Amino acid sequence: MRILRSWLEDFVELPESSEELGAALTMAGMAVDGVEQVDGETIFELDITSNRPDAMNHFGIAREVAAIFRRPLTPPRVEFPEDSRTVGEFARIEIEAADLCPRYVGRVLLGVEIKPSPDWLRRRLELCGTRPINNIADLTNYVLLELGHPTHAFDLDTLNERRIVVRRARADEEMRTLDGLDRKLSPADLVIADAYRPVALAGVMGGLETEISDRTKNVLIEAAWFHPGSIRRTARRFGMHTEASHRFERGADLEATVWAADRIAGLLGQLSPGVVLSGRIDAYPTQVQRPSVALRRARLAGMLGTTVPDEDVVDILSRLGFSPQPTADGWRTPLPSQRLDVEREIDLIEEVGRIYGFGKIASTLPPMAAAPAPKPFEDEEAAARETIRGLGYDEMVGYSFISEKDAERFGSGEPVRLRNAVSELMTVMRPSAAPTLLHAIAHNIRYGEESVRLAEFGRVYRGGSGTYQEPASLAMAATGSAREANLQEQSKAFGFYDLKSDVEALLGRYDFVHVDFDDRDVPDYYVPGRSASVRTDRGRVAIVGEVDPQICDELKVRQPVFLAEIELDKLYDAGLRRPQYRPLPRVPPVERDFSLLVPEGVPFAEIRTAIGLVDYLERFEPVEIFRGKQVPEGHYALLVRAVWQRETESFRDEEIQASAVAILDSLKTKLRITLRS
Amino acid sequence: MTLDEKAHQPLAELIAAGDSVDSLYSALKDAFEGERTAVSSADDLKALRDRWMGRKNGLIAAANDAWLKAAPRELKPQVGKRQNEIRQAIEAALEQAQNDVAALGRKREALDVTLPGPERRLGAKHPVRRTLEEILSIFRELGYSVAEGPEIESFFYNFEALNFPADHPAVDEMDTLFVEDKMLLRTHTSPNQIRIMEKTPPPMRYVVHGKVYRNDAPDATHSPMFQQLEVFCVDENITLADLKGTLEHFVRRFFGRGIKTRLRPSFFPFTEPSAELDITCVFCAGRGCRICKQTGFIELLGCGMIDPNVLRSAGLDPEKYQGFAAGFGLDRIAMNKYDINDISLLYNGDTRFLRQFR
């Protein structure tokens, strides 16, 4: 909103420095976004919050200035001669929808001459960013900018029966608004009608057929008060936003109706020949009375944390238009009609506080009255984040919404859909973080970053009909090399087992009884046979594997991408591993290697299971796998290393021998695995 | 027959074949001396030691078994003496060789220590996360608890309970994304004020953070998803002065002592009085620039005293309890702190960007 310094000076004496004035307004809650000098005029660009329609005009700002600087406020003069003929002889106003229009004030001007406005008025409008049209239209705009109340001028002679009816539109009615568009109306819309047809969309925009034209001689001025909700709904439905609707939506001043109509009449003499008919039509079926509100002295001090002197309280409220009267514990004041935002004690406290100055309020720290509560799973989350970083994954954050196409590919069942999506690419709340990570990998590859490790801590979304779940999700994605080539080593491509180890390192921090990998139940955006479910005593906690190369190809990623999706809530529920000291062995371990001949198709997990529990067997792990001519058909050669460990007593050869035989026997009988000769 | 073979032959057979005790031990000694001079590394030395002094298969152990233990009674003293001499000589020589090798270890080819080793990459912490953690630790020092709360939220918690009149432009200004008629993506973290106050008896002080959503097309300064942090404190006598003091403390700890603040009246439906906290413009140090519109200040956060209607909808008596709340965009603070000019960088997973925050 643009405010002219010279216009403010019509109502209040200003501090000399515009900078000081701007700073003072800002610190009272009327944020000055900029100060501009144009043709000797100082223009303030103000950002008025939506609760203060009363300040969206020059007089409203002048009232604030008067309160801040404690200076007298002079309202504009509204004296003018009236014709002997009375307004009632020339026009009639009826309110049918009093719930949406409690007051409608009309004045009639006869014998006007439509022409350009005088320079001084055109200049003010232009400096405020309003285009001058003709003297009568300009007059309504001028009063809007001055007093903040939207008014409308009808060509009286175009109104059938010179009659105004304020009513809801009928179902099949149409009208053409000033912007030339035909509007199909509904009973939800409040209209101003003449005897037969709607002539204005109430509080939003006038109609084309009754607008002021070069031929206009007689004018009906409307100054009414419309229900904010009704104006808002109509303006929204038609996608219209006008200076009038902007103010009515936020709540106009019921008493300003009379004042605005009179102010227009008062200015007519400077703009046009013509006369103002005697009196005004004031259709105001039910007098609106606002209640008075009490302000307790103790409550004021208790809320602000600072005591404001009584005389300051009274001065501030009075200058803002309140009339505080002393009571036993403070004051009581009626509420001025322009301040619909003030209706409670706390609202008065804000008024006093902001004009008194938040800057004068003390700075204190509240006493600590209770110990903080720990956040659930705080340590569990910190451990996951620290591990992921240690493993070399860069932490990213991605959008929670994905495209319909991705939702189909990466989800199962009905996803959570947005009713009003930002764009086609963001219509569904993601059921999986996989697409987020894959798009990020693709983004990096597009910029030549071919070795990427990314992880995202976030949520995935499911549910519907009022009930939703947002489980915590960790997704890890890697592509390119696990190790870049360097002076000491060759490069090594990132593979399934790299990601598997990373996931195991993470899971190892939590208190699971066991962690096993198998190739069942993996979603089809992974490559079958190169992906796994990770199961624990708390069920499946993760999926890890290579991403379907076709999906990668569509994203222009032409290198293997590995992805892990981890259900963090299950890790957190398991809790962190609780280490417990075990005495250190006093003798070294014994190691033995076995070269086994294993039938194809027997996975290592089965071999490990087959040997069962063996006394003192500390480790049993694969060292080398070999397939080739030297290995009999249908088999592979597997070198495993067994390690025995006892705490205090060295092993005798016979003991190890016996243990080894038992292991080999189990493998032979259960899995037909033999020693390679 | 090689010396190794001889070491495993019974002494009597060797003598019968023409060897003598002296010649046998001299040959052993010569062989050892020869091999010892060839030692030039710790590995060589270990091999030499194993070959000669190995407990089971070493040559000296073999000679002990085949020669000494099997010696005819009359030769035993002589063999025993020679066996003992050679063992001591070899042990001494090995000891000396150990020292030589260790000394040698310091004289190997020098490395170019300026060459890089293989890269060990630690993952980066996202700049918003960094900012968040810093802020959380400041409020934890002041005794605040931390919570998050749901992102898919009801109209009630997001608006109604926070004193947004159903038919008010403020609801429009939030540009809400809906998933159902009365369910939406939270537009701010404030619904958690209600959720927490409903469950927690005062006094309470909380920090709530998380993702929030607005129907904004993404560009350099807008993002349909961003991250917010909100602090609130409720007790019987919490005042605007407490709000001011708390925020000033936070700003000093986070931005440094040189930063000035000002509390400026504003409007939010869920606070009354409402204010915005401005801080010295970090881009021009308060001298005035394009970004701060020449004011020397930039807007940091919105705050105020919790509106009595909000306390009431959370089941608290506003005549008894008062509180303050303050909320801000973590993204904006991170962008200020790290001089990031494009919000989309925070959400596209570009590792060239993320790695700057290792």
Ligand SMILES: [Zn+2]
């Ligand atoms: Zn600046």
